[in-house]
Amino acid sequence: MTTDVTKAARLVAEAAEHAPLEEVPRRVCEAVCEGLGMDGATLALLTDTPSRQLLAASNDAALLLEEIQFTVLEGPCITAAHTGEPVAVDDLRGALTPWPLFGATLRERLPQAGSVYALPVYFGDYVLGTIDLLAWRSHALSEEALEQASQVADAVAAALLPARAMLLTGAEPPAWEPEEVVRAHWFDTARAVGALVARRGLVPQDALAVMRAEAFRTGRSLADITADVLRDPPALP
Numbered sequence: 001m002t003t004d005v006t007k008a009a010r011l012v013a014e015a016a017e018h019a020p021l022e023e024v025p026r027r028v029c030e031a032v033c034e035g036l037g038m039d040g041a042t043l044a045l046l047t048d049t050p051s052r053q054l055l056a057a058s059n060d061a062a063l064l065l066e067e068i069q070f071t072v073l074e075g076p077c078i079t080a081a082h083t084g085e086p087v088a089v090d091d092l093r094g095a096l097t098p099w100p101l102f103g104a105t106l107r108e109r110l111p112q113a114g115s116v117y118a119l120p121v122y123f124g125d126y127v128l129g130t131i132d133l134l135a136w137r138s139h140a141l142s143e144e145a146l147e148q149a150s151q152v153a154d155a156v157a158a159a160l161l162p163a164r165a166m167l168l169t170g171a172e173p174p175a176w177e178p179e180e181v182v183r184a185h186w187f188d189t190a191r192a193v194g195a196l197v198a199r200r201g202l203v204p205q206d207a208l209a210v211m212r213a214e215a216f217r218t219g220r221s222l223a224d225i226t227a228d229v230l231r232d233p234p235a236l237p
Contacts, residue, residue: 005148008035009155016159025056028159032131032152033058036141040134042066043121043156044077053187055129055160064110065134071215071222072101076118077130084127086146087118091138101216114138117146119153121160131156189222192229 008031015031016024029041040062043055052070057063069075076087079098089097092113097103106113117133117140131153133141141149189211196207211229215222 004035005145005151008032008149009151011035012152012155012159021163024159024163026058028156029056029058029062029131032133032156036133036145036149036152037135038133038140039136040065040132042077042132043129044132045129046081061110061113062132062134065106065113065116065132067221067223068105068109069102069132071212072099072105073212074099075102075106076116077132080118080120081127081130084120084122086120086149088141088143088146089116090140091115093138105216112136115140117141117149119149121153121157123157123161128157188230189226192226195229 011031011034012028015027019027025043029043032038032041040058042057042062042065044066045053045055054063054066057066066077069077076089076099080087092103092106092115097106106116113134114137115135117135119131119133120127121129121131135141189208192211193204193207196202196210197204200207202210211222211225214220215225218225
């Protein structure tokens with residue numbers, strides 16, 4: 001299958017043009033899927049930090065991919081954000097990944113996944129976030145297409161620029177749509193971390209680690225653990 005990266009970048013720009021700011025991330029993810037022939041896409045900011053903020057997920061499978069990486073604190077998008085380079089996992093069924101917890105959890109919870117790719121999104125010289133790409137087939141992107149995919153990431157960054165005043169304000173729930181999904185991932189997580197910090201005297205990194213460990217132990221999502229903590233801060237063991 002041939003991937004037209006230039007066409008994909010154009011679809012991203014067209015999707016964002018004249019769109020309400022709160023809908024831009026979701027429309028951008030949908031355009032990335034269409035343009036690159038993917039089965040799911042997510043867009044997140046500050047991907048490799050505790051302040052991570054999900055902006056959009058094209059579908060439930062893409063959201064699960066994002067949840068897994070944020071819970072186990074490893075995976076393609078975290079590596080892409082840390083290194084500033086695209087990351088490819090071409091064959092999830094036939095090869096081990098460099099991330100043991102991510103690989104095992106993804107195979108268990110999303111066994112139909114064939115390949116995953118992550119693209120860093122630059123604002124100037126700074127990696128502000130990442131795009132995650134999910135495909136049911138293996139080798140969904142050729143090596144050449146992945147090398148050229150920075151065009152798509154640049155188009156995403158340009159699409160987000162008009163909304164920069166809305167990004168990472170922190171004081172109010174994010175305005176991105178769908179609101180309930182984006183709020184749970186990760187605005188409410190930050191609030192739950194604050195609740196544990198206040199109650200237990202933990203530093204934020206340790207409070208988030210406690211929540212992640214509970215999610216991993218129980219097989220529930222971090223969003224579920226977050227909801228428990230916000231309902232009842234001493235809920236965690």
